[in-house]
Every structure is written in structure tokens, then in C-alpha cells.
Amino acid sequence: xxxxxxxxxxxxxxxxxxxxxxxxxxxxxxxxxxxxxxxxxxxxxxxxxxxxxxxxxxxxxxxxxxxxxxxxxxxxxxxxxxxxxxxxxxxxxxxxxxxxxxxxxxxxxxxxxxxxxxxxxxxxxxxxxxxxxxxxxxxxxxxxxxxxxxxxxxxxxxxxxxxxxxxxxxxxxxxxxxxxxxxxxxxxxxxxxxxxxxxxxxxxxxxxxxxxxxxxxxxxxxxxxxxxxxxxxxxxxxxxxxxxxxxxxxxxxxxxxxxxxxxxxxxxxxxxxxxxxxxxxxxxxxxxxxxxxxxxxxxxxxxxxxxxxxxxxxxxxxxxxxxxxxxxxxxxxxxxxxxxxxxxxxxxxxxxxxxxxxxxxxxxxxxxxxxxxxxxxxxxxxxxxxxxxxxxxxxxxxxxxxxxxxxxxxxxxxxxxxxxxxxxxxxxxxxxxxxxxxxxxxxxxxxxxxxxxxxxxxxxxxxxxxxxxxxxxxxxxxxxxxxxxxxxxxxxxxxx
Amino acid sequence: xxxxxxxxxxxxxxxxxxxxxxxxxxxxxxxxxxxxxxxxxxxxxxxxxxxxxxxxxxxxxxxxxxxxxxxxxxxxxxxxxxxxxxxxxxxxxxxxxxxxxxxxxxxxxxxxxxxxxxxxxxxxxxxxxxxxxxxxxxxxxxxxxxxxxxxxxxxxxxxxxxxxxxxxxxxxxxxxxxxxxxxxxxxxxxxxxxxxxxxxxxxxxxxxxxxxxxxxxxxxxxxxxxxxxxxxxxxxxxxxxxxxxxxxxxxxxxxxxxxxxxxxxxxxxxxxxxxxxxxxxxxxxxxxxxxxxxxxxxxxxxxxxxxxxxxxxxxxx
Numbered sequence: 001x002x003x004x005x006x007x008x009x010x011x012x013x014x015x016x017x018x019x020x021x022x023x024x025x026x027x028x029x030x031x032x033x034x035x036x037x038x039x040x041x042x043x044x045x046x047x048x049x050x051x052x053x054x055x056x057x058x059x060x061x062x063x064x065x066x067x068x069x070x071x072x073x074x075x076x077x078x079x080x081x082x083x084x085x086x087x088x089x090x091x092x093x094x095x096x097x098x099x100x101x102x103x104x105x106x107x108x109x110x111x112x113x114x115x116x117x118x119x120x121x122x123x124x125x126x127x128x129x130x131x132x133x134x135x136x137x138x139x140x141x142x143x144x145x146x147x148x149x150x151x152x153x154x155x156x157x158x159x160x161x162x163x164x165x166x167x168x169x170x171x172x173x174x175x176x177x178x179x180x181x182x183x184x185x186x187x188x189x190x191x192x193x194x195x196x197x198x199x200x201x202x203x204x205x206x207x208x209x210x211x212x213x214x215x216x217x218x219x220x221x222x223x224x225x226x227x228x229x230x231x232x233x234x235x236x237x238x239x240x241x242x243x244x245x246x247x248x249x250x251x252x253x254x255x256x257x258x259x260x261x262x263x264x265x266x267x268x269x270x271x272x273x274x275x276x277x278x279x280x281x282x283x284x285x286x287x288x289x290x291x292x293x294x295x296x297x298x299x300x301x302x303x304x305x306x307x308x309x310x311x312x313x314x315x316x317x318x319x320x321x322x323x324x325x326x327x328x329x330x331x332x333x334x335x336x337x338x339x340x341x342x343x344x345x346x347x348x349x350x351x352x353x354x355x356x357x358x359x360x361x362x363x364x365x366x367x368x369x370x371x372x373x374x375x376x377x378x379x380x381x382x383x384x385x386x387x388x389x390x391x392x393x394x395x396x397x398x399x400x401x402x403x404x405x406x407x408x409x410x411x412x413x414x415x416x417x418x419x420x421x422x423x424x425x426x427x428x429x430x431x432x433x434x435x436x437x438x439x440x441x442x443x444x445x446x447x448x449x450x451x452x453x454x455x456x457x458x459x460x461x462x463x464x465x466x467x468x469x470x471x472x473x474x475x476x477x478x479x480x481x482x483x484x485x486x487x488x489x490x491x492x493x494x495x496x
Numbered sequence: 497x498x499x500x501x502x503x504x505x506x507x508x509x510x511x512x513x514x515x516x517x518x519x520x521x522x523x524x525x526x527x528x529x530x531x532x533x534x535x536x537x538x539x540x541x542x543x544x545x546x547x548x549x550x551x552x553x554x555x556x557x558x559x560x561x562x563x564x565x566x567x568x569x570x571x572x573x574x575x576x577x578x579x580x581x582x583x584x585x586x587x588x589x590x591x592x593x594x595x596x597x598x599x600x601x602x603x604x605x606x607x608x609x610x611x612x613x614x615x616x617x618x619x620x621x622x623x624x625x626x627x628x629x630x631x632x633x634x635x636x637x638x639x640x641x642x643x644x645x646x647x648x649x650x651x652x653x654x655x656x657x658x659x660x661x662x663x664x665x666x667x668x669x670x671x672x673x674x675x676x677x678x679x680x681x682x683x684x685x686x687x688x689x690x691x692x693x694x695x696x697x698x699x700x701x702x703x704x705x706x707x708x709x710x711x712x713x714x715x716x717x718x719x720x721x722x723x724x725x726x727x728x729x730x731x732x733x734x735x736x737x738x739x740x741x742x743x744x745x746x747x748x749x750x751x752x753x754x755x756x757x758x759x760x761x762x763x764x765x766x767x768x769x770x771x772x773x774x775x776x777x778x779x780x781x782x783x784x785x786x787x788x789x790x791x792x793x794x795x796x797x798x799x800x801x802x803x804x805x806x807x808x809x810x811x812x813x
Contacts, residue, residue: 326704327699350693350761351689351690360701363683370681371682
């Protein structure tokens with residue numbers, strides 16, 4: 001009998017010629033909690049999707065409980081005892097806890113009808129198994145229970161297929177401290193029942209709290225495989241980062257000139273997700289916000305742009321107090337946002353490049369009542385040339401542009417709104433290296449002309465090498481300000 | 497990965513013209529000896545299609561924002577009755593027309609407030625106002641027809657001809673051109689399409705999407721009110737049944753015309769051609785000698801067929 005739940009070796013996978021997994025070795029012992037960490041793009045999610053049958057590997061071998069397997073569909077993975085809890089929960093808010101647990105496959109029937117009694121019994125035993133049957137009511141609507149409880153219901157749902165291996169993807173991102181403690185005790189219970197758990201996270205400290213061993217991926221390769229007790233936070237971070245801080249050109253950092261003429265002053269900003277945040281942006285400055293997923297970094301930008309309701313605090317732009325209740329207020333105050341999700345929030349996919357670029361500037365390209373096609377075309381063409389958007393012409397529909405080019409259009413939109421302050425939410429996420437450089441170059445130029453930039457990135461090397469000042473965020477609060485150069489390793493430690 | 501969407505898009509946009517020409521040719525052949533191609537009949541089609549066309553212009557704006565309005569049929573009746581009653585009471589054409597339009601404005605504003613600011617789906621809001629408005633129309637008219645005998649009113653709003661051309665034709669052209677320019681060439685039109693294309697992106701671009709939604713509900717109601725006034729002039733009186741059967745016809749005309757039910761894409765000219773298709777269909781089925789029930793059945797079949805042709809796009813994306 002083999003004591004490994006999963007043994008994967010030399011796994012390779014590429015998409016359109018881009019190598020994502022380059023000979024990964026990954027093994028999980030039976031009955032252990034195994035941490036999987038790596039920077040964005042290191043290949044974690046691709047590897048998990050191969051385990052889970054969503055993707056097929058190009059080459060390599062995978063053994064599950066000692067037997068060589070190859071999954072073509074998630075169903076096959078499930079039949080072999082593998083279940084996955086995804087990062088964004090997949091529960092239906094209007095249905096009850098029981099109904100959600102058996103959403104996909106309800107095995108309990110009375111003839112054609114669902115046997116509610118049996119389903120409830122089984123749901124109850126699943127909740128008992130993870131020890132939360134007294135806090136989560138079976139008939140409660142999922143939308144009425146807390147996010148932490150939803151996470152547990154999601155786990156119960158995964159357990160319904162009686163898996164031997166459970167994959168958890170960033171399960172703590174939206175949980176509070178006590179909810180995390182409960183989650184950890186649930187994970188330990190499952191481990192004690194012999195279930196092997198793969199635990200993916202950006203919160204490296206959690207690895208030492210909950211994991212027995214850990215694997216670090218970098219650029220599609222396994223760079224560290226160790227018992228958690230034999231390694232340290234520093235080891236993990238340097239393994240994740242490697243020697244090369246790949247990619248972004250560094251930028252001549254200036255000493256901060258704290259003149260009285262700040263471009264943007266935020267004091268005590270509070271929303272549902274951000275608490276008492278204060279920050280300051282001076283002309284010509286790029287201010288970084290370093291924080292993990294769920295730290296409130298996105299919510300801070302959304303609050304400044306009028307997307308989330310501001311409960312308290314004051315915002316000043318160029319010394320004048322402004323009230324921002326909607327994105328259009330923010331735009332009037334000279335603020336532009338390149339949102340996190342370019343396809344859902346940044347672009348109108350069926351509009352042309354030109355129509356997207358000029359959208360925030362319709363007033364300026366109108367002559368009388370009518371839009372001035374000439375002005376519109378000129379503005380679009382100059383932005384396309386300026387940002388190096390690769391397209392046949394300005395009439396091309398943005399839906400069919402590459403991610404990098406779509407992101408350039410989003411940035412072009414921000415610039416066309418004539419803003420003085422640019423809020424960038426992870427603008428290089430999922431963007432190729434070349435486009436990354438071009439976007440950063442434009443952002444630098446914007447700051448060089450006296451604009452102010454607030455820059456959120458999940459790539460800490462970008463923040464480290466690119467920003468003049470860095471604010472550190474954790475759990476909705478700003479917990480530190482860094483005014484001197486700081487390596488990405490240090491930043492990585494600060495946000496933990 | 498697909499690089500461009502030009503080919504299929506162009507084809508999609510031209511479906512309405514192909515359908516139009518196809519049906520026209522078909523009827524020209526099979527109904528030739530029943531007088532389909534006579535100038536009298538063609539002008540008749542222009543008259544019959546006019547109100548559908550005008551309402552379809554408003555509906556184009558509504559669908560472009562990914563909303564819908566079911567209440568405009570009832571607005572036609574309310575506006576017609578209000579206008580006719582005001583005419584009887586004051587004898588002033590101006591006041592009569594303003595009264596009719598005001599009734600449309602009011603209904604549109606109520607729809608708009610609930611859709612844009614209360615946040616109720618437009619389908620439900622306008623289903624509700626349909627009941628209220630047609631109830632009011634029956635109540636104030638006491639289920640009676642209200643005749644109009646002012647010659648100028650009748651001439652201007654529906655029955656007049658300038659030379660051989662019916663005045664309704666000019667109304668249609670005027671509204672179609674204004675609507676098309678507003679949708680294609682103004683900031684407002686661009687915002688309408690952006691709101692329907694992706695509401696969140698539009699909002700994040702600084703567009704006040706709630707105001708846009710409010711505006712299109714008002715525009716649609718106002719154009720329905722105008723259609724009500726034109727019906728009154730054409731029929732020399734108002735009745736609570738006006739507009740009752742036009743709701744589905746107008747929505748079908750707009751969709752056949754290439755406007756997406758899911759918002760973000762639309763063509764006013766396409767809608768007007770769509771309305772002409774509906775007019776020709778109506779006329780042709782009558783010339784064929786079909787009974788009213790048979791006409792209903794045939795029209796339903798042809799609408800589903802034409803709409804399926806234009807809506808295939810959404811699949812496979």
C-alpha cells in the first residue's frame with residue numbers, strides 16, 4: 001500500500017505555445033494538509049485544474065493512491081475521490097443549506113421526487129462531520145448566513161461526494177479572524193478522518209498554522225518541497241520570488257516632496273469594507289497599495305471612485321473638499337479608475353476601440369448636440385498610437401483583442417477622461433510582459449506630467465520597483481506607510 | 497481564436513432588408529392580381545405602418561438599454577382619449593395635443609422612476625402600469641368612443657395628404673430621422689448603448705445610467721402618446737381599445753430590425769423597416785382573404801420565423 005494520495009511528476013502543460021507548467025512535481029501524503037503557494041502565474045491553478053479533470057496535461061504522470069490516472073472530465077476526478085472548493089463560492093443564495101449541498105447531484109429520491117427527509121439527514125451528518133451542525137441550520141437560506149458559514153457549506157457540499165482528496169482554493173480571502181479559526185478546526189477534523197487536503201493560499205503565515213507540508217511553485221516549476229516545520233516564512237518568500245524580479249523596468253524614485261499642495265488627501269475613509277483609511281498623493285507621485293486579496297485594496301479604490309458608499313471620512317482634491325457619491329462625481333473631481341475586472345467593469349466588449357476610449361469624454365468630443373466624428377477619431381487614434389494598442393484600426397471590436405490590448409484600452413479610457421488622479425487596480429494582471437512595460441511607461445509619463453497615481457498590484461515586485469510611496473493594507477485597514485525603497489520580500493512579509 | 501467579428505455582423509445587420517425585400521417580392525407575385533402593387537395599396541401600407549414605426553423608434557431606445565416597456569400600448573389609448581377629451585373641452589388643438597403628450601410623459605416618468613431608482617425590473621413595472629393605464633383609459637372614456645371633428649386636427653394628425661403622400665408618412669420620416677441621429681450621433685445615444693452594453697462599465701465611465709434608463713422610458717411613452725394622437729386623427733376619434741394589439745407587433749418589429757433584446761446594439765432605421773414588414777404582412781394577409789383569426793395565426797408564425805433569423809447570433813458565444 002502506497003502512502004501517497006497524489007503523486008504527480010514531470011507535469012507539463014502549455015496554452016497556445018506558452019508553457020505554464022514546466023515539469024512540476026507535486027505529491028501529497030495521505031491524511032496530510034499540504035500547502036501550495038506561488039506568485040500569480042506560477043501555475044497553481046493550472047495544476048489544480050489538471051488534478052480536477054478540467055484541463056488535460058500535455059505530458060507527465062499522475063498517480064492517485066498509487067494507481068496511474070488521467071482525468072478527462074471533473075466527473076472522473078470526482079469518481080476517483082477528488083473534490084475542489086473554488087475561490088468564488090458557487091452557492092445559490094435563494095436556496096437552503098440542504099438544497100445547496102445537493103445542488104449538483106441529489107442521490108436521494110422517492111420515485112421521481114427528491115426525498116427531502118433523507119437529503120436533510122445526510123446534510124446533517126455532513127455538517128456534523130465538520131462539527132458545525134449546531135451553528136448552521138439546514139433550512140436556512142444561504143444568503144442569510146455569513147460568508148464564513150457559506151464557506152463551510154461549500155466544504156460540506158464538496159464532502160457530499162465522499163472525497164478522499166479535498167482541494168481548497170484561497171478559502172480565507174473573505175473571512176474574519178474567528179471564521180478562519182473555525183475553518184482551521186474543520187480542516188484539522190477532516191485531516192484526522194484521513195482526508196488529504198491541498199490548501200492554496202497567498203497568506204503564507206497560514207501555512208505554518210494549518211499545513212503539514214508545503215510545495216512552492218515558480219514559473220511552472222517546483223522550487224521547494226518541504227515539511228512545514230522545516231521551513232520558514234523567509235524561505236517560502238525567497239522561493240516564490242526567485243532571484244530575478246522579473247519584468248518591470250525600475251523607475252527613478254524621487255524623495256517625496258511633502259509640499260502643502262497635495263493632489264489627493266484622504267482622511268479617515270470608511271466604507272463597509274474599508275476602515276479609517278488615510279493617504280496622500282502628491283503631484284508626480286505613484287503611490288502603491290500593497291495588500292493581499294481580500295485586504296480591502298480594491299474596495300479602497302472603489303470607494304475613492306464612488307462605487308461603494310462612503311460612511312465617513314473626507315476627501316480633498318487639490319485642496320478642495322469633494323463629495324463622491326457616484327463615479328460621475330469622481331470623474332468631475334478629476335479621478336479615473338482602471339477597474340480590476342476589465343471585461344466586466346472596464347470595457348463595453350461589443351463597442352469598438354474608439355467608442356470605448358471616448359466614452360468618458362463624450363462631452364468634449366461633442367459639437368453642439370452632435371458628436372464630432374473627427375474629434376472622436378483623432379482622440380482615439382492618438383491614444384491607440386500613444387499606448388501602442390495592436391489593432392487593425394480604431395473600429396475593431398474590443399471583444400476580440402488580446403488581454404494586454406484590452407487593458408491598454410482601459411487605460412486609454414482613463415486618460416481620455418482628463419483625470420488628474422489615476423486609480424489603477426491591478427492593471428497588469430493577466431497581461432503579457434510587453435504590454436505590461438508599455439502600460440507602465442504610460443503611467444510613468446502621466447505622473448511625469450504632474451498627475452497622481454494610486455497603484456494596486458498583486459505583483460509585489462511591481463509595487464516595490466515602481467512606487468514612490470507604499471501603503472500596506474490588511475483587513476480593510478492601512479497598517480503601514482513605506483517611504484523608502486523596500487524589497488518585494490519585505491513587502492511580502494509586511495502584508496502577511 | 498476569432499480575430500474579427502465583421503463578416504457575420506454585417507450579414508446580421510442586413511437580415512432585416514433581406515426579409516423586407518423577400519416578403520415584398522413574394523406578395524408582389526402572389527397578390528399581384530389582388531392589387532398589392534397599386535399605388536393606393538402601397539400608400540395604405542405606409543399609413544398602416546406609420547404608428548408602428550413611430551412606436552418602434554421609442555422601443556429601440558428602451559431595448560438598447562436592456563430594458564423593456566409593455567405599457568406603451570395602453571399609453572396609446574390613454575393619450576388618444578386624453579387628447580380627444582381636451583379637444584372637446586377646450587377646442588384648442590395645441591392644448592389637446594399637449595394634454596395627450598402630458599399623459600404619456602406622466603406614465604413614462606412613473607415607469608422610469610421605478611425602473612431607474614426603485615430598481616424594479618422594467619418588465620414588472622410596465623406590466624403593472626399597463627393595467628393601471630388601460631383601467632384609467634376605460635374609466636375616463638366610460639368605454640365610449642370620443643369623436644373629433646376639428647378638420648385641422650384630423651388633417652395634421654393622421655388623415656391629411658400632401659399631394660399624393662399621406663401626412664403620416666412625413667411624421668414617420670421625421671421621427672425616424674431624429675431618432676436615428678439621436679441614437680447614432682449624439683452623446684445621449686452613445687450613453688444609451690453603453691448602458692445596455694455593460695451597465696457597470698458604463699457607470700465606471702461616469703455615465704449616470706439611472707438617468708439614461710429614466711430617459712428612455714419617458715421617450716418611449718412620449719412617442720406612444722404621439723402615436724395615440726395620430727390614431728385619433730386618422731380614425732376621427734379615440735377609443736380605449738387603441739394600441740391594445742400593437743405591443744407585440746412593435747417589439748417584434750424592433751427585434752427583426754436588428755436591435756438586441758440584451759441591450760447595447762440597435763438601429764432605428766432597422767426598426768422602421770421592421771415596422772414596414774409588419775405593415776406589409778398585415779396588408780398582404782388581408783388581401784389574401786384570410787379571416788382575422790387566420791391572420792393572427794399567420795402573423796405569429798412569421799414573427800417567430802423572422803425573429804429566429806435575427807437572433808441566432810447569441811448562440812455559441
